[in-house]
Amino acid sequence: MSADRQTGASRRCDVAILQVKPRKGDYQRNLAGVREVFGQLAADPPDLIVLPEAALSGYFLEGAVYDLARSASAFAADLADAWNKTGATNAVDIASGFYENDSGTYYNSAIYLEVSARGHKIVHVHRKMFLPTYGVFDEERFLSRGRKLGVFKTRFGPMALLICEDVWHSIMPTIAAIKGARCLVVPSAAPGRGVEAHDNDELESLTVWRSLLSNAASEHGVFLFYAGLTGFEGGKGMTGSSCIIDPRGKIVVQAPPLGPCILRAKIDLGEIDVARAGLPLLGDLSAALPDLLLDDELPLPRRTLDVARH
Amino acid sequence: MLPVIEPRPGIDELAPTINASVAVSWLEAFLQDELIERRAIEHAVVGLSGGVDSAVTAYLCARALGPHNVYAIRMPYRTSSPDSLTHAQLVIDALGLKSRTVDISDAVDGYLQFEPEADGRRRGNVMARMRMLVLFDQSTKLHALPVGTGNKTERLLGYFTWHADDSPPVNPLGDLFKTQVWELARYLGVPQPIVQKAPSADLEANQTDEGDLGITYARADAILSQMLLGYNDAQLAERGFGDDEIELVRSRVESTHWKRHLPTTAMLSNTAINEFYLRPVDY
Numbered sequence: 131m132s133a134d135r136q137t138g139a140s141r142r143c144d145v146a147i148l149q150v151k152p153r154k155g156d157y158q159r160n161l162a163g164v165r166e167v168f169g170q171l172a173a174d175p176p177d178l179i180v181l182p183e184a185a186l187s188g189y190f191l192e193g194a195v196y197d198l199a200r201s202a203s204a205f206a207a208d209l210a211d212a213w214n215k216t217g218a219t220n221a222v223d224i225a226s227g228f229y230e231n232d233s234g235t236y237y238n239s240a241i242y243l244e245v246s247a248r249g250h251k252i253v254h255v256h257r258k259m260f261l262p263t264y265g266v267f268d269e270e271r272f273l274s275r276g277r278k279l280g281v282f283k284t285r286f287g288p289m290a291l292l293i294c295e296d297v298w299h300s301i302m303p304t305i306a307a308i309k310g311a312r313c314l315v316v317p318s319a320a321p322g323r324g325v326e327a328h329d330n331d332e333l334e335s336l337t338v339w340r341s342l343l344s345n346a347a348s349e350h351g352v353f354l355f356y357a358g359l360t361g362f363e364g365g366k367g368m369t370g371s372s373c374i375i376d377p378r379g380k381i382v383v384q385a386p387p388l389g390p391c392i393l394r395a396k397i398d399l400g401e402i403d404v405a406r407a408g409l410p411l412l413g414d415l416s417a418a419l420p421d422l423l424l425d426d427e428l429p430l431p432r433r434t435l436d437v438a439r440h
Numbered sequence: 441m442l443p444v445i446e447p448r449p450g451i452d453e454l455a456p457t458i459n460a461s462v463a464v465s466w467l468e469a470f471l472q473d474e475l476i477e478r479r480a481i482e483h484a485v486v487g488l489s490g491g492v493d494s495a496v497t498a499y500l501c502a503r504a505l506g507p508h509n510v511y512a513i514r515m516p517y518r519t520s521s522p523d524s525l526t527h528a529q530l531v532i533d534a535l536g537l538k539s540r541t542v543d544i545s546d547a548v549d550g551y552l553q554f555e556p557e558a559d560g561r562r563r564g565n566v567m568a569r570m571r572m573l574v575l576f577d578q579s580t581k582l583h584a585l586p587v588g589t590g591n592k593t594e595r596l597l598g599y600f601t602w603h604a605d606d607s608p609p610v611n612p613l614g615d616l617f618k619t620q621v622w623e624l625a626r627y628l629g630v631p632q633p634i635v636q637k638a639p640s641a642d643l644e645a646n647q648t649d650e651g652d653l654g655i656t657y658a659r660a661d662a663i664l665s666q667m668l669l670g671y672n673d674a675q676l677a678e679r680g681f682g683d684d685e686i687e688l689v690r691s692r693v694e695s696t697h698w699k700r701h702l703p704t705t706a707m708l709s710n711t712a713i714n715e716f717y718l719r720p721v722d723y
Contacts, residue, residue, distance in 0.1 A: 154720065154722045154723050155723045188722075190720050191720065191723070192718035192719055192720050192723075193716075193717065193718040193719060194719050194720065194723050322466070325458050325459050325462050325463040325466070325616075325620075326456060326457045326458060326459065327459060328457070328459050331459065331461060331462060332462060333462060333466065361473060361477075362469070362470055362473035362474065362478075363720065363722055364720050364721040364722045365470065365474075365610075367466060367469065367470060367473075388469050
């Protein structure tokens with residue numbers, strides 16, 4: 131593992147994305163399933179394991195979210211225990227989506243953990259900020275929204291977690307990148323739709339997703355790790371298609387929409403610097419962003435009174 | 441003079457299309473998940489009417505479960521068109537399905553003899569509900585799941601018998617317009633006589649769907665697909681549809697919302713089922 135001379139972060143990262151198909155509501159069975167896959171990975175341990183949104187519960191829970199939500203510490207302990215039971219001695223980082231119960235306030239969250247034989251540490255918990263509540267989606271009926279997009283340090287450099295619709299708002303990858311993120315980890319649960327288009331031999335929603343993710347990665351010169359839930363939930367098919375996208379927006383590896391699998395790639399994080407040197411959009415944005423945000427015509431709160439009104 | 445290039449959508453372009461290979465793959469996976477993985481049921485029961493919807497459903501079930509795991513049930517009434525039985529048999533033979541013919545005439549007439557004044561609509565509803573009774577009973581006997589055949593067009597227009605055609609617990613075609621089902625039929629190789637004939641509920645002699653509805657499926661689907669996206673009547677008229685056909689379609693949709701829901705239950709508590717107590721169907 132080579133280290134970056136400036137940041138001390140590892141330059142290479144062996145990423146494993148677990149595209150899982152949970153059984154609705156059966157947390158313990160789904161955890162046992164993940165433990166089994168961890169066992170498969172332990173023979174050749176990766177550096178980072180990423181799981182989808184709501185990975186151990188299923189996504190569409192309605193009121194059952196209150197039955198299945200866990201505290202961040204309990205969820206972290208479950209994942210760490212699952213890894214350590216494999217007997218692997220290597221340290222591993224794990225990111226996963228889960229429904230969080232924070233003393234009776236519920237969130238659609240994602241956690242980033244460092245796990246080793248000595249124990250585990252919660253590096254960051256991101257609470258989904260954009261809760262889809264339209265059409266088939268009803269998240270904000272049951273959940274509270276997160277209020278902050280954090281960028282956190284890992285041994286592979288600064289990262290940010292964005293959950294599903296978070297990444298549809300282009301300002302989210304933008305803010306994450308401006309705050310220093312070099313990798314975006316995106317746990318997701320995306321119900322597929324759209325069978326009319328003949329341009330690509332796939333659901334239309336998948337084409338839109340790929341375009342969004344590719345644009346987010348290439349505009350900011352970041353690696354993007356997308357973990358998609360798979361399997362049907364009451365007629366709504368989750369589109370999997372987990373992928374790793376490089377800082378030029380190219381897909382390094384991609385899973386099919388249907389069926390659980392492990393997606394694996396060894397990436398060179400040095401690609402980020404090369405990509406940014408060739409297309410310095412992030413540097414340009416850093417210079418222009420203050421002008422954009424300080425524009426008086428933007429409907430942003432500026433004084434205490436305005437904050438209260440918003 | 442430079443040529444001016446601009447979009448000119450006509451009604452044909454507004455009609456729903458379908459990428460059949462994508463849809464078929466998705467629906468196969470849906471059936472496998474719903475029957476085998478979620479319910480641990482290997483077999484499906486499909487009521488084969490001789491029409492295109494049930495034929496496509498049978499083809500999808502055969503692909504998802506294997507033809508030997510699909511039971512085709514033909515349920516003629518004494519006034520049913522002989523073509524219906526013949527066309528259903530074409531599907532059975534083409535796929536190699538297990539099949540059974542249950543004549544519902546005696547069961548239907550057993551009740552209707554006490555209701556001699558029943559008009560065609562009532563008689564048709566009794567037949568449709570009797571067929572569903574047979575399908576559910578056969579599914580219990582065969583350790584199979586009844587698979588529904590209703591399409592999105594008839595669901596939206598309310599052109600079905602409540603708690604009959606719509607009652608099977610899974611339905612692969614319910615989000616596809618009739619014209620899309622025809623496309624799937626062609627892709628799947630459903631026998632030509634079934635794809636080409638005028639669709640009919642075959643509840644009365646010489647009945648056709650389009651005659652009952654007063655509009656062709658092609659026009660209805662084009663209007664419905666735009667209407668569901670949120671376009672109002674004026675916007676639909678701008679797209680080239682006639683006021684009468686817009687009114688016909690909208691009035692059918694808006695008068696049949698109740699048919700697309702479970703029965704209305706009086707709410708008396710903070711734990712009313714499906715109002716406060718909310719759990720997904722697969723929980």
